[in-house]
Amino acid sequence: MTVSTIIRDCLDTLLHPSARYDALMSARHRAFIAPRLFGSLAALAAFPVYLAIHGAPAGLEVAAFAWLIAPILLSYFLSRTGRYESANILSALALAGLIMAVAINTGGIESFAAIWLVVIPLEAALSASRRVVAFASALALGCALSLIALNHFDLLPVSQLTASHGALMAMGIASALLYACGLAYGAESLARTSVALLYDEEDRYRLLARNMSDVISRHARNGAVLFVSPAAEALLGVPVARLLGHGLFDRVHVADRPAFLTALSDAGRGGEARSVEFRIKRDVPRSERGRGHAADFLWLEMRCRPLHQSATSTSDAEVVAVMRDVTDRKEQEQALDLARAAAERADASRSHFLATMSHELRTPLNAIIGFSEMIVQEDTLMISAARRKEYAQLINDSGQHLLSVVNGILDMSKMEAGNFEILPEPFAPRPALVNCCNLLALKARENEVDLVTRAPENLPQLTGDPRAFKQIVLNLVSNAIKFTERGGTVTVSAAIEGARLVLRVSDTGVGIGADDLKRIGEAFFQAGKTYQRRHEGTGLGLSIVKSLVALHGGEMSVESKLEEGTTVTVKLPLAFTRPSETSNIAVLNPAQPAAAAQNDSQRQDDQVKKSA
């Protein structure tokens, strides 16, 4: 530890608490206290030496030395109160008093002490206070003028000086010069301190600005960018200069521009902080380019507040804004929204499915229970034998329908649970196809629908589950018949494409709306409104087909246009292969937008169901 640091530490303990935390202020306080303290102490220490050389001092000499205690008292005053300006003024007064006392007794303005009057304003200059400087200057001038006046009117007492005037003059000038030099050093040191502090401050801000990912910008009253921090360059991939003026605004997503401007003008006018989230175009750095697009959008959150928060001004103020990249958060929010919507949709589908299921089971049960109750009450209702037989037949029909509904539900839930077993074996697809079409020929005739089968004789053998194949054909064809108006045509065709059998079922029926087409075949999905009657059934037909096709490693696609008809295409591999993953339904040809617009009125007919 050097002597200077020890002294510095000692001085620091003398600082008033109010000055301790401001570096420049404490430097000033130190610069005030140090010279006074050490000067006084040195002078007091010199007093005995003076006595030893000169012998008993004159009254003036004693007074002068006694006066040297005053700076110690001033240092104490500053240390206790922290009142820097008062301390400086008192110091100037004390110095002036000493000089005047010595000068009056040693020849007025011609005294060796008079030169010290110059020191008074110099000392005040260190205070960096205009009031102190003005006071000290006036004081020094006043002192000088009064000395001249005293000289002029010969009011001075007889000089008590014994030493020669020349020697004393030299001593006075030399000492004043020395003191002035000390002051000059002090001033230089203070200036350096303040410049260093300024640099420190600037460095700190520069460090912040350089390392902060948030962008700070200043906006004019019309929203134009006056300043934007360098962080914008890293964020948006464009030089800062290109964001000035309306450069930033031009990058804001068109849909978000009103909100962006509103936030800025509200902040400027309302005098309160505003926050806004908006999308902004980012230029993709050259290294990331070549992957499709040259620009993408970031989500930014901008908080802006007026720059001059004066309560009196009514005009718009400039606005300072802090922008932060919130793209990740936004993406998470969007992903969450999507997931929530999907979950809600699945839940709605499930409820819809349950309601439909319940409805489809209750409808045949109503006939079964109703007719059987009538038979039970045959006496009171006076039911003839022929009627009884008819009712028994009706009960039987309803029971059969109920059974098919139950089977459909079972098949579906088996496949949903993943334990529907596929038993692959080689079989000829053509006879299976023709067989199914024959089964449905009666139904087609009832509905007055033409059923056309086009299958070449030379279709090769297919390895797969024949039961599943028949089910696929039955479901597709009965669907097609059901949704085709009287006089329409259902065409079933089979062909070979590569190593796959392609089965196409086309109808000239009502078609499926674009919205419903996207979801057709989704588990539990059934198009249409709950209370509107569609074609009867469970709504499981196409779901079952889709699952069966997937279990065979095949593909199913649906093309449809409202009012024009629907074509379902199923592609099955000729050689059965266990599927690695369930294939998804592909929508090849969605309905025209114009047709989709009318689909509300058509929706009740868009349902796809299992054959009853």
Add this chain to the structure above:
Amino acid sequence: MAKTVLIVEDNELNMKLFRDLLEAHGYQTSGTSNGYEALELVRKLRPDLILMDIQLPQVSGLEVTRWIKDDPELRAIPVVAVTAFAMKGDEERIREGGCEAYLSKPISVGKFIETVRRFIG
């Protein structure tokens, strides 16, 4: 004179059941499976009671009921919903739709007749 019941029901078997049941109890019946036709029949026949299925082709039974209840001349005719919608909340929704009574399928013959009698004796 025998009271007339209009049956709006799109399932043929259920239509036959309701017709036979009501006729066995001495009511006159008239039926349709179509909501628009139902409204026309109500205007033409002025039945004493309407049995309304809710799920119908083209237009739902709830809609038809609203039309009837919106018509000051037809409003007084009681509408009994007979529907396979028997999930939680269905009865409330259907009663709010303006139906005077609600019977869920499968019906009980006794309760069915009793409900009809309650309205038209």
